[in-house]
Amino acid sequence: MAENTSPPPHDRAACDGEALKRMAAAGRDWLDRHHATVNQLNVFPVPDGDTGTNMLMTMRNAVQEAERNGSNHAGQVAALIAHGAMMGSRGNSGTILSQLWQGFAHVLKEQEALSPELLVHGLREAAETAYRGVIQPVEGTILTVAREAAEEAEAAYAETRDMVAILERVVARAKDALERTPEMLPILKKAGVVDSGGSGLVYILEGILLHLQGQAITVEHERAAEAVENLAAALAPEDELGYGYDVQFILQGENLDVNVVRAAIDQMGWSTLVVGDERAIKVHVHVHDPGIPLSYAVSLGTISDIVVENMQEQFHEYVRERAAEQGDPEPEIALPEMDEESVAVVTVASGKGLARVFRQLGAAELIDGGQTNNPSTQEILEAIQRVPTRKVIVLPNNKNIILAAEQAARLATDQEVIVIPTRTMPQGISALLPYDPQGDFEKVAAAMQQAKDEIATGEVTTATRSVELNGVSVQEGQIIGLIDGALAVAGNNIGQVLKDLIAQMCAGDCELITLYYGANVQEDEARALVEELSALYPGPEFELVYGGQAHYHYLVGAE
Amino acid sequence: MRRLLIMTDSTCDLPSAWVERYDIRVVPTYVQFGQESLADDGVQLTRKDFYRRLINTPIYPTTSAPPLGQTQAMMARALDEAEHVLAITAPAKLSSIYNTFHLAAKTLAPHRVTLIDSTQLSMGLGWQVLTAAEMAEAGAELEAIVAAVRAMQPRTHIWAALDSIQSLRSSGRVSWAAAWLGDFFKIKPIIHLHDSEVHSASRVRTTHRAFDTLIQLTRAAAPFSHLAFLHTSNPEGAQRLSEALADLYPQREIVTAEVTPVIGVHVGAKGLGLAVVRKS
Structure with a gap:
């Protein structure tokens, strides 16, 4: 099983479907262990899309898809992995990662087993598919790492037919390419980081190599975290007794047998997760009587880190939070009248207030998401498919969601879909202004495309690390201001940073400034700030709107 | 007696020089500020006064079509002066002006009045009225004028x-x-x-x-x-x-x-x- 990728007796001759699943699982688990490191590699110190998390979510879905299926045919397994990656892809790096798997799977299509030769071809096709998937490929990114890895595989294959030996060289070269990304992409050099997507790919390749070399990769705690992530599914009432209790603990002892404990716990409840080794076992189970698994565990050793939660309450809490966060349904906001031939808009929105604004302007489907919470290709695809029209416009409203949106657009084969590549929420709102559900599809899209560029976006957030960039020096925890994605000002006070930011944004011709205040800002303080700003800058008009977005104290639209 | 007179309503916004030049009969519509009802004939209520009041008023104004009596009176006078009246009005879908003209014509001389729903307002209506007036002066037949006005509408x-x-x-x-x-x-x-x-x-x-x-x-x-x-x-x-x-x-x-x-x-x-x- 994937949660404990214990080293299989490595058979270098036969690398069948099952072996391929284990390889992918190892890549996923190694990335799992390092994804926080990858998340840190942001050019700007903003709580951005979290490349590590996005790639991990993509890999999890990929492996899950393969594991759900019993096939041992390498080609079929590769296709399942590619499909899972595509549907689960989040963020730009996740989407490119899914393209890599697409290319790899294409080469393995009719093959029962993976050979060194197919590995080499697969890596090449993977890189080429990924390059083709990006409109303007940029060097110094995950693409460069993938391409150089493929080149090294070819060079190694000329000298050896040993899969492990080839992969050793591939990983070394991928790491080397990653180290050189700052030389290729000046922005990385300035920020003092290597490319995050490239880094994620290195961890995946390295995980596969470690697995083939016979090293164990275990990631127990993250697995438990994943179980919590799937809360919604887990919380479905299982029987007439209701939701029951969520029980978690760590059992410590000697000569424990994980398989025996798992079998026993499995008998007691549902949603069982039992992982560990002979000295420590992590248990997670849903039961109606928490006493039963706890008593059982005490008979085997000592227990610690006990968490017992009433899932009935959790579920109600969850429902309340969802309702509060999504701000949807908004029963008083009527959707534009639409039929099959109308144009509908699907948009990503972060925060209750922004969701309201998008609804008011006529968006038919909202996808909750944004910074640090990039929706997957599948989520976007499902939103597109929920819309009752054949013509759909998608507003990703985040630079890390554009590729996933484009991928979803290609997958929605029953509908015509145009993605307007909006990079921020204010840009998305600007694009939505000229939207006309009954208009000509191409004309509506063209007007929206034009409108997105008629606004400048300012963002005020808290720096996630220290950096010096664009001549601005920032300490972790300071307040920073960005204009159209580039770091512009820094300071210790939200109000001052906002004023400095608006001073820069209003340097040109500016008529209206819209301020969207975030979830952690009080309306009173926002109103007071707007009054101060109006006095400071008599030129433009100011409008304050509740955004409710996470992480960003203020989003600013200047037009 | 004149052959044809053109009538319209005050939503046509036709500059007064043309109204005078072609002797176009413009029935005023009304603006109500609370209890006060003012004709937008440029006398009781000038544009300048109106917009100043609109910005400052605590009572938001409403509008109404001309009273039937006034429309009848103006149409009757036109019918005294001309053999036939061509009336072009604001759209029936947006205002009751058209219906008022219709009732007036019905009670006076239905066969001597031709009524056209302009489908437009302001100079969208004004251009149709002007075209009809120009053609009438040039001696065009009623049918030709009506056809020309209808052809402009789309x-x-x-x-x-x-x-x-x-x-x-x-x-x-x-x-x-x-x-x-x-x-x-x-x-x-x-x-x-x-x-x-x-x-x-x-x-x-x-x-x-x-x-x-x-x-x-x-x-x-x-x-x-x-x-x-x-x-x-x-x-x-x-x-x-x-x-x-x-x-x-x-x-x-x-x-x-x-x-x-x-x-x-x-x-x-x-x-x-x-x-x-x-x-x-």
Whole structure:
């Protein structure tokens, strides 16, 4: 099983479907262990899309898809992995990662087993598919790492037919390419980081190599975290007794047998997760009587880190939070009248207030998401498919969601879909202004495309690390201001940073400034700030709107 | 006795020089500020006074069609002076003016009055009235005039950028605007009047975007046989718009109309627009 990728007796001759699943699982688990490191590699110190998390979510879905299926045919397994990656892809790096798997799977299509030769071809096709998937490929990114890895595989294959030996060289070269990304992409050099997507790919390749070399990769705690992530599914009432209790603990002892404990716990409840080794076992189970698994565990050793939660309450809490966060349904906001031939808009929105604004302007489907919470290709695809029209416009409203949106657009084969590549929420709102559900599809899209560029976006957030960039020096925890994605000002006070930011944004011709205040800002303080700003800058008009977005104290639209 | 007289209502915004030149009979419509009812005949209520009041009034005004009695009286006088009356009015879908004219004609001399629903307002109606008057003076037959006016209608458009959606929303005559419920206070609808329907052509949030959008929409519809600039207490805007579109003028002079109070009530002050007839 994937949660404990214990080293299989490595058979270098036969690398069948099952072996391929284990390889992918190892890549996923190694990335799992390092994804926080990858998340840190942001050019700007903003709580951005979290490349590590996005790639991990993509890999999890990929492996899950393969594991759900019993096939041992390498080609079929590769296709399942590619499909899972595509549907689960989040963020730009996740989407490119899914393209890599697409290319790899294409080469393995009719093959029962993976050979060194197919590995080499697969890596090449993977890189080429990924390059083709990006409109303007940029060097110094995950693409460069993938391409150089493929080149090294070819060079190694000329000298050896040993899969492990080839992969050793591939990983070394991928790491080397990653180290050189700052030389290729000046922005990385300035920020003092290597490319995050490239880094994620290195961890995946390295995980596969470690697995083939016979090293164990275990990631127990993250697995438990994943179980919590799937809360919604887990919380479905299982029987007439209701939701029951969520029980978690760590059992410590000697000569424990994980398989025996798992079998026993499995008998007691549902949603069982039992992982560990002979000295420590992590248990997670849903039961109606928490006493039963706890008593059982005490008979085997000592227990610690006990968490017992009433899932009935959790579920109600969850429902309340969802309702509060999504701000949807908004029963008083009527959707534009639409039929099959109308144009509908699907948009990503972060925060209750922004969701309201998008609804008011006529968006038919909202996808909750944004910074640090990039929706997957599948989520976007499902939103597109929920819309009752054949013509759909998608507003990703985040630079890390554009590729996933484009991928979803290609997958929605029953509908015509145009993605307007909006990079921020204010840009998305600007694009939505000229939207006309009954208009000509191409004309509506063209007007929206034009409108997105008629606004400048300012963002005020808290720096996630220290950096010096664009001549601005920032300490972790300071307040920073960005204009159209580039770091512009820094300071210790939200109000001052906002004023400095608006001073820069209003340097040109500016008529209206819209301020969207975030979830952690009080309306009173926002109103007071707007009054101060109006006095400071008599030129433009100011409008304050509740955004409710996470992480960003203020989003600013200047037009 | 004259052969034909042209009648219309005061939503036509036809400059008074033409009204006098062709002796066009304009029935006034009414604006109510609370208990006070004023005819928008340019005497009881001038445009200048109206827009100043509109901005300052705590009572939002309403509008009404001319009373049947007054319409009958004006139509009866026209029928005394001419063999036949051709009346062209505001759209029945948007106002009861057409119905008032219809009732007046029915009670007076149904066979001597020809009534046309212009499907338009302001100079969108004005251009049809002017065309009818010019043709009548040139001696054209009634049938030819009616055919010419009807042929203009599908080619006639108004685009207007309103300063705010509030008036259109309160007016209640345009369902999409009435349904508008927004967190944005500052939203400027760009409306399109065609074939008796008020459509939302776009939405913008700044006056310079409103201006650019009007220009874009207008250029996409060129060339024109008729073009008039419209505004509600925004002569500077109309002036700039006419300069920006100088190359699109048809052969005739530049026509700028300050929109009559009865329409102003529904669209609000500081609006800007155009009434065009596209070349066929």
